[in-house]
Amino acid sequence: MTTRTPTPNEIRAALTEAGAARSRDLADRLKISEAQLLAAQTGHGVIRITAHPDVVIHAAERMGEVMALTRVEAAVHEKVGTYANYHPGPHAAMVLADEIDLRIFPKHWVHGFMVEHEGEHGLRRSLQVFDAAGDAVHKIHLRAGSDLAAWVAAREALATGETADTLDVAPREPVEAPKSDxxxxxxxxxxxxxxxxxxxxxxxxxxxxxxxxxxxxxxxxxxxxxxxxxxxxxxxxxxxxxxxxxxxxxxxxxxxxxxxxxxxxxxxxxxxxxxxxxxxxxxxxxxxxxxxxxxxxxxxxxxxxxxxxxxxxxxxxxxxxxxxxxxxxxxxxxxxxxxxxxxxxxxxx
Structure with a gap:
């Protein structure tokens, strides 16, 4: 039996009701991806952006000190620093800065968003990138000392102009089971x-x-x-x-x-x-x-x-x-x- 995907209005209502609940937890409860949760907020503090790392990392390099976040289901890794020393590549790319050290696989950078949401301590700003299934690949959170002029410039440069508040995602690829011979x-x-x-x-x-x-x-x-x-x-x-x-x-x-x-x-x-x-x-x-x-x-x-x-x-x-x-x-x-x-x-x- 196929589960009905909630409408953007239903997702936004659930967000209001959930308050400070984590986006990932709410998306799981709604049986949608985290990217679909953000897409439903397009025009409500969320802008659709180009997701390719060549563009996203270039914008991040101008923002000064930020927090880089990469996660899997069982672990969240957060580093504070500046993006620099980016090495592009069609199959693999790298950020080799003192604090922020990344290995990037561009084909999985599929859906991108710029997010501005009110938080407990004021307006929170982030760049968020997701794979084809809508699962988080990498997030860049601005901090108190980040360059807001660079954020505004990135909003102009990265925006795709897409205004749809729905998002089609691919089925999630299963984890490969252990293979030995x-x-x-x-x-x-x-x-x-x-x-x-x-x-x-x-x-x-x-x-x-x-x-x-x-x-x-x-x-x-x-x-x-x-x-x-x-x-x-x-x-x-x-x-x-x-x-x-x-x-x-x-x-x-x-x-x-x-x-x-x-x-x-x-x-x-x-x-x-x-x-x-x-x-x-x-x-x-x-x-x-x-x-x-x-x-x-x-x-x-x-x-x-x-x-x-x-x-x-x-x-x-x-x-x-x-x-x-x-x-x-x-x-x-x-x-x-x-x-x-x-x-x-x-x-x-």
Whole structure:
């Protein structure tokens, strides 16, 4: 039975009734995408804009200090900084600024909006980009010190002139289930041991018709060790206590956002573990972590060791690496933290 999509008037009425409820939560309740929720507000503080990153990032570079937000279902990654050093590309692009570090996949930047809404502390302004299914890819929130003249100029430059308050979206692509082939285990381990760069790993998986999680499940030591999913807090607390610099990645199909540096403040709240530092916030649903893996990949710069979290469908929630020095991927302080994390088998026993 097909669920009827609410009309724009019904969506706006639901928004008024919901008050301060999060847009994503309200969209889920209405059984629509977050992009459709925004589209219904076109002309009511929302303008439809060109979504391509070449245009959006160029506009963001002029706005000064902003907050960049990238999320998946179980994690929200927020960084404060300025957009700069943008490297365009038809298949992959990058922002390589000191605070804001992004890997961008332009084909998933499909629907764009400029949003002005009254919030608890005044008018809130943001650029928001969504994929073909209407799921959030990347958001740019202005802050008190952002350049409002640049915002006004972007509104003129980016607006498409589209006034429709409905939006057609494609079906959401399902998460690829873990894929492995035990018959190719010897080839996997042999080729894994020959890696010289971490980026070669996914190409290896593709060649063997596996994917990341499927390969981890069969590889075994010394390449992959399944961890107790409940030790995420232990990892973050030890990183905080030892002031160890990390690289923490959260990404969806259209954008990967990276924090590089230490973490200082953890504030757990219900199922959420929250990093609440001045320039970096992470909101992580610990109860959504179904599998946690310690992974080692050889590189020309030494072994790259990561901790990687997956949800029940096999979707990647986050990856965490240590930050190396002098171009070396071998990070003893980080490896010591990872080696101390309990294996899933230990907890079961």
């Amino acid at each position: 035990p018959a190719k285990l010897d080839i996997l381990r042999k080729e894994w041991a020959r890696l010289t760069d971490t980026h070669q790993f996914l190409r290896l998986c593709s060649k063997l018709r596996m994917n990341r999680l499927g390969a981890y499940r069969i590889a075994g030591a010394p390449f992959a060790r399944r961890l107790d999913p409940g030790c995420v807090d232990q990892m973050l607390e030890t990183v905080r206590d030892r002031e160890t610099a990390i690289m923490l990645f959260v990404g969806n199909r259209g954008c990967i956002q990276i924090h590089s540096g230490p973490i200082r403040t953890l504030r757990p709240m219900g199922p959420w573990q929250n990093v609440m530092d001045p320039g970096f916030n992470l909101h992580l649903r610990r109860d959504k972590v179904a599998e946690l893996w310690a992974v080692e990949k050889p590189t020309q710069r030494g072994a790259a060791v990561s901790v990687e979290a997956f949800d029940a469908e096999g979707g990647l929630i986050f990856q965490c690496f240590g930050v190396g020095k002098d171009g070396n991927d071998h990070r003893p302080a980080w490896r010591e933290i990872v080696d101390a994390l309990p294996s899933a088998e230990e907890v079961t026993a």
